Amino acid sequence: MKVIFAGTPEFAAVALAALRDSGFDIPLVLTQPDRPAGRGMQLQASPVKQYALAHGIPVAQPVSLRLDGKHPQVAEEAHALLRATPHDVMVVAAYGLILPRSVLGIPPLGCINIHASLLPRWRGAAPIHRAIEAGDAETGVTIMQMEEGLDTGPMLLAESLPILPADTTASLHDRLATLGGRLIVEALRKLEQGGLRAEPQPEAGVTYAAKIGKEEAALDFSLDAATLGRRIRAFNPFPGAYGVCNGTPVKFWRADVVPGDGGEPGRVVAANGQDGVVVATGSGLLHVRELQKPGGKRLPAAEFLKGFRLEGERFA
Structure with a gap:
């Protein structure tokens, strides 16, 4: 089976590697254009592009696939490339570009998506972050036949994973990426054998995982400690939850929720080598175990x- 692959971040690169390691023929990879990154803001290839180039797989990086968008000529060239590339199916994982109907209809067996949630819960851009933030007990991966709606297509395979008490978006991402790679291989094997059945998503239980905005990272200490603890884990590694102390944003990377009343929300109850940093919230205390100041580690x-002095201070 010939598989065109479309994806951009590390989550997608894991799936691409799983497909290649399992013997699938990958004649073409689509990924986002190189972006400035790092302190020097040098152009950097996506993890998917890096993997593809390292293994001799042709790469295309159109800025758009919409014929009616801002770059119709680029989109038409991408369409022509897809039509000219012999393939059976397209696998999509965190690509970052909308696939219009004109693209969805090109692969003979359609487009199949790897989505990091148990659909229909957490359709959208940030399912891993939102599942942790909401306090979900489990999440998973759904292999889905793509259609024009946002993650609305019929489900082909799904498997759940527990969300562990200490999970961050980073740690949960890695486990879900591995699961996604295994499930897409299983799905395509079943597709080859004619044994893959599509099941419509239930109408009940739909939630949307909106893209994470940097402004969400500012912690509101009037909220309870459990909510703040989930946000700290959800926003690790991006965008990094923080509180502001004397005008300086301090990022909180790891924190435990402990019972107690520390008084005014945001007040630093303890700040020493033995107890670490303990901050009062609207209900309960945050025992912060890992922090970062601007420009620091x-x-x-x-x-x-x-x-950095915190004793007696208060986070705004």
């Missing part, structure tokens, strides 16, 4: 306090 609380 992520540090355990005891190390952080050697260069």
Whole structure:
């Protein structure tokens, strides 16, 4: 089976590697254009492009696939390339571009998506973040036949994973990426054998995982500690939850929720090498174990306090 692959971040690169390692013929990879990254803002290839080039797979990077969009000539060239590339199916994983109907109809067996949630819960751009933020007990991966709606297509395969108490978006992402790679291989094997059955998504239980905005990272300490703890885990590694102390944003990378009343929300109840950093909230306390100041490294609380005074302070 010949598989065109469309994806951009590490989550997608894991699936691409799984397909190649399982013997599927991948004649073409689509991925987002190179973006500036790092302190020097140098152009950087996506993880999918890096993997494809390292393994001799042709790569295309159109800025758009919409014939009626801002770049119709680019889109037409991409369409022509897809039609000229012999393939059976397109696999899509966190690509980042909308696939219009004109593209969805090109692969003989359609387009199949790897989505990091148990649909119909958490359709949209940030399903891993939102599942942790909401306090879900489990999530998973759904293999879905794509249609024009946002993650509305029929389900082909799904498998769940528990969300562990200490899971961050980073740790859960890695487990889901591995699961996604395994499930897409299983799905395509069944497709080859004619044993893949589509099941419509239920109408009940639909939620949407909106893209994470940087403004969400600012912690509101009037909220309860459990909510804040989930947000800290959900926004690790991006965009990084933070509180502002004397005008300086301090990122919170790891924190435990402990019972107690520390008084005014945001007040630093403890800040020493033995107890770490304990902050009062609207209900309960946050025991912050890893912090970072602007331009600095992520540090355990005891190390952080050697260069940043928090005793007696308050986070706005």
